[in-house]
Amino acid sequence: MVPEAEFQSYYGRPVLKPPVWKEPYGPAYLYLGGLSGVSSVMAVMAEFTGHDRLARTARVAAAIGAAAGAGLLVAELGRPARFLNMLRVFKPTSPMSMGSWILAAQGALSGVAASTELTGILPAVGDAAVLATGLTGPLTATYTAVLLADTAVPAWHEAYRELPFLFAGSALASAGAVGMLATPRAQAGPARVVAVMGAVVESVAGVVMERRLGLVGEPYRLGKAGGRMRAARVLTAGGGLLASIAGRSRTLTALSGLALTAGALCTRFGVLEAGRTSTADPKYTIVPQRQRQAV
Amino acid sequence: MAERMGFFTDTSVCIGCKACQVACKEWNLLPDDGFVFEANSYDNTGALGANTWRHVAFIEQSRPVPVDDSADDGVERWLMSSDVCKHCTHAACLDVCPTGALFRTEFGTVVIQEDICNGCGYCVSACPYGVIERREDDGRAWKCTMCYDRQRGGLEPACAKACPTDSIQFGPLDELRERAEERVERLHADGQAEARLYGESPDDGVGGAGAFFLLLDEPEVYGLPPDPVVTTRDLPAMWRWAGAAALSVAGAVAVAFASSRKGARR
Amino acid sequence: MAECHPVGFQWVVEAKARGAKVFHVDPRFTRTSALADRHLPIRAGSDIVLLGALINHVLANELDFREYVLAYTNAAVIVSADFRDTEDLDGLFSGFDPETGSYDPRSWAYEGMDEETPSARAPGAQTPGEHLEGGRHHAAAAGADTYGSGGAAAHPTPATDPTLSHPRCVYQILRRHFARYTPELVEQLCGISRAAFAELAEAITANSGRERTTAWVYSVGWTQHTVGAQYIRTASILQLLLGNMGRPGGGIMALRGHASIQGSTDIPTLFSLLPGYLSMPHAHRHEGLDDYLAREGGDVGFWGHRRAYLVSLLKAWWGDAATEENDFCFDHLPRLTGDHGHYTTVMGQIDGTVKGYFVAGENPAVGSSGGRAQRLGLANLDWLVVRDLTLVETATFWKDGPELETGEMRTEDIATEVFFLPAASHVEKEGTFTNTQRLLQWREKALDPPGDCRSDLWFYYHLGKLVRRRLTDDEIDRPLRELTWDYPEEGAHRDPSASAVLREINGVGPDGRALSAYTQLKPDGSTRCGCWIYCGVYADEVNQAARRRPGREQSPVAPEWGWAWPANRRILYNRASADPEGRPWSERKAYVWWDAERGRWTGQDVPDFEPNKPPDYVPPEGARAEDALAGTDPFIMQSDGKGWLYVPTGLADGPLPAHYEPHESPVGNPLYAQQANPARKVYPRPESPYNPPESPRFPYVLTTYRLTEHHTAGGMSRPLAYLAELQPELFCEVSPQLAAEVGLDNGGWATIVTSRTVIEARVLVTGRVRPLRIQGRVIHQIGLPYHWGWGGGGLVTGDVANDLLPLVLDPNVYIQESKAVTCDVRPGRRPRGQAMLDLLEVYRHG
């Protein structure tokens, strides 16, 4: 435990405004982005390695993830009608602007890839699109970490090193899980491995992050966010473990896939909540800044 | 671009009359914040927000006075300070706005174009001072415009105009910085060692605030962050870490397929 | 001042920036204290002790500005041998009649004055009306209130002792009187430490004299007491002793209240006054014009021209009908028969003797003391007219007042016919405001009033026209019939021209042209003037009040910004800024001086002196009016030209201030057997029960006040969201110690009880209110702003603080004691309905 910090504040009021992103939209969007991004990469690899069924699943998952994610993003806006204003500008200093472009590309490409796959029309175009998502996919899975980190929210900003890995791991696990669940077990092998690796990365990144953050890591441990993060850890670790031993067991695969999905969702909900908590208590704003000044 | 204009808010002469707060609401036709007795000294509006672009903080600093000690005439302070958007040199809100709704004006101020803002709320979390806020009913983000409309009409901002004691001073930022230095020196000479400027230094985390303050205590006492940093300062590093993570994703998937090919054969 | 006069307070901030030291004396630490160099927490109602001790400090250490005191004050005057001080009579001055509770001021006179009778008095000497009648009618009709622009009449050339050693000279009387006002007493009664007192005493004396001046600023924290007028008197004595009157940076500044409340005493809404501080004729004292003039005011000084002022006023009102033969229609004026003040009128309503009531721009159901009595009165009227911007509680009490909740009133029993007439606000009409500095400032109309809203000028003018249409040839209607009532009408609503009214107030000469100074007014009916002190505001047919030349383009006095009465003088009695020879007391403080070469007074301001009267002028035998004042008499409205340290006549409660406890006080008066002001005005009636003094049932001091965020009874601030959100609820301020003692939680509720009623308020626990050690025990004070009411179109509502307050008044000006009463406080919300009445019964009867 970090010892109780001595600090002054204005009637204990927060210095910062809480993030406006609401549950379930925000965290679900983060989850879907991760799912879509890694699914795309899986689709590419599956294509190369001839895992046809898996490729099909991955293409569809990538497309659905991106489309649903974009839907949530729009729903999250204060004025959804003005969504297109996002694409008025291309602004490198704004991860949301970059993210919009990434998501737009990912959405379009994965959409094309999935529809050619399902309809069988213009397969070459679909293959090209899948190849392209090999680029946009990983970005879609990880840019969201920058999206959160590039704020004044202490628990997010200070975590900008680990968050991308946490999200990457979580995305791997999510996509792996969907791949496992929606592909005949015989073809799902790579998905299981992806899932296991994701679980490992997610767990390690989470632990490292909380350790390094010190006081600002506290919101990830306490209260509602702490509960979610702990749940995420158990689910992810358990899911990962199950995935590694599931083999062709239907039950174990299902359990593992669900656990990993739930874990990934818990991580996203936990991270969002931790961010909120870290803005609600002025301690997380004031104490680190003071300490920074002291050195 | 015209001269950069700014605010110097000298809290040592603020009388907490809230004329600035009311004038701002009148000029900008802002909604009320609800009618809640907060029991925090004379502050019942709490903080800056979508509907309060000037906010006067009240800090009572009194130590319990032993009544029996008749020689004690008490050292009490009642600090009052009118807070506002800092119009940062490096404005995180502006940096992160994905629509370009936030822009820098010819006066060097940071203003939201209400017709372009799509309410994404990114600026809300980006502002290191907790200034900007989304209004729930219309879904847009709002904050002080430094009375862009008035300035364009050659008028000083409504809050500064209304301030009876010149606690809020409006003018070219360079001049204000000079004036502020003099004022601090004067207060120090008068024995007010605790007087300090906040946000005036171009070397600080936001490259200097366009609205800076003379405070009589630590910033956090007034609800201000002690060492705010524009969040985008770390953006390149963030992208690097995210890039590494992206590569890892690609790598991990590749490894997975590579390894499981063997598995598939088995 | 920062709280209630924030715009004016900028000049205090400015003075501070130039090195001025600011002390703030207030029971609570307020926004003013926050900017002051030193805050002195004081027990509400004890300021005379503090000020008296400062006087004692000055006198005992001979720190007075002796040259000034000798030349310009009545310090050397010898007082009648009949005079007995409070020191002799244990808290009473001579002349007190316990039967009527009033003073006969004859024994307070200067020596020799009482020997004269009106028939056989020397020219230039006069006996004031109140002396003749033993003060009977004077006090009973707020006579003291009529001296708003000068003092009462006194012997102009009394016997003096310039060595100040005669035991009966004013200086020696003061020394004896204030000798017991010591720093120890200040500590005992005010709760101000000796060290803090010493700092204050040192600061004001070091900052007074030739080179420097000190100013005192007060408002209703000093006036709303049963000894309110004497608070100001105490400050006057101090300022005169220190030579701070009539000089730049000196004076005693009364910060006035409502916009143009100064205007409404100059051209009064007060029952006892006619425009320009001419007293309202009294039915039993003033049979005719000559009789009135003989009794009201002295013949020396500028009041010596009061015939010119009054005749010009009568001519303005009755025009050609006013002639020499008919006393210029003096008999058309209404007459007083006694006290027609606000609270007595309310009693008349309750008793059924007052049938109808106009309430314009006031909300007595919330703003006046004893809210319940107010509402009982309103409920017993035949008709009530309320003119306001919003539907204030005074107009709605019959359907939603607190007495309905307790069952004390039922709507169906209230027969009052209420007319609510919407009024135009200040931005919807033109006219002048007269501010605290006596500065008239003309305002244009910004926009038309909405709907049926009309200006008050419109209302009274057209009401007058309607009434006049119904007049008969009967003699009783003559005063109204002959009234000049013919202003040019403007615009769609036929608004009477406000500038025409201002011009009428300014007055015209025989040629019909606007007069330029009150010195032009004639007693023969050839001039007309609606208010002599305002004469000159329309000089040269120009609205001088509309002048707006920026300060930076003119001298520091800025004479061309608006127009100040009288004669555009910015500092009254400024002759005192020069020494008796007419030279500035110091270069630093040069303001007005005698230019011997040009043979006239000159300086930065308009000299408040006859411009050509040299400093060495000595009045000839038998001179009248200003001619009877010497070249060294700066206080030209006084009948002896002197600043009065001792007031031989005019006040209802004594020639000197003495500390009396508030009517309701938790402590005894250690100075005298007399606990409270013996002449205070009380209403011993069931509607106005009092808390007994030193009652353990009501152990706390309650003081009421304003917040910057609201205005008075709230009719103008509670309906405005931007103000209401800033202070949304009635709250009481209590110290952490009291909160702990009683069990009050910050943000929780408190119930406050007096003999009048029980109210509830939210709790603000704050170190800004602190317990004081008074006479060895801890006294807690509770602060309560008074802006809330149950309705009034308010976005925020709350209990009425004034319902707690007693009906007890200062005897001079009839202001209620709302700054210092006693109460009890309990945690939690108040009971409702009958339960509340039951609780009250317990408190009333112990």
Ligand SMILES: Nc1nc2c(c(=O)[nH]1)N[C@H]1C(S)=C(S)[C@@H](COP(=O)(O)OP(=O)(O)OC[C@H]3O[C@@H](n4cnc5c(=O)[nH]c(N)nc54)[C@H](O)[C@@H]3O)O[C@H]1N2
């Ligand atoms: N914002 C605002 N401004 C106003 C008004 C308003 O309602 N709101 N009202 C206007 C009007 S009508 C008026 S009359 C003026 C009044 O102006 P002020 O007189 O300044 O108003 P108050 O707040 O009633 O009282 C002033 C102070 O007197 C203190 N006090 C109480 N008892 C005592 C005492 O015994 N001794 C001393 N020394 N101090 C005491 C109170 O704690 C309070 O802080 O303000 C005018 N200006």
Ligand SMILES: Nc1nc2c(c(=O)[nH]1)N[C@H]1C(S)=C(S)[C@@H](COP(=O)(O)OP(=O)(O)OC[C@H]3O[C@@H](n4cnc5c(=O)[nH]c(N)nc54)[C@H](O)[C@@H]3O)O[C@H]1N2
């Ligand atoms: N407990 C306590 N009681 C007090 C005091 C205190 O300090 N403590 N202070 C006292 C003092 S100093 C004062 S002045 C009184 C004030 O008490 P009130 O005069 O009773 O209260 P206000 O709210 O000022 O009422 C003025 C009304 O005039 C209306 N109005 C404004 N402009 C116009 C206009 O042009 N025409 C018309 N017809 N109406 C208009 C407003 O809407 C408002 O309702 O309160 C007194 N009562």
Ligand code: SF4
């Ligand atoms: S203070 Fe916040 S809202 Fe204002 S310019 Fe800086 S970052 Fe933007």
Ligand code: SF4
């Ligand atoms: S809420 Fe509006 S102003 Fe703020 S970042 Fe989004 S689009 Fe820009």
Ligand code: SF4
């Ligand atoms: S500059 Fe204008 S918008 Fe900003 S706080 Fe002042 S009045 Fe409000």
Ligand code: SF4
């Ligand atoms: S207007 Fe000026 S003095 Fe009043 S609260 Fe605002 S900053 Fe302070």
Ligand code: SF4
């Ligand atoms: S409300 Fe009007 S009179 Fe009162 S301080 Fe403000 S400007 Fe002055």
Ligand SMILES: [Mo]
């Ligand atoms: Mo007032």
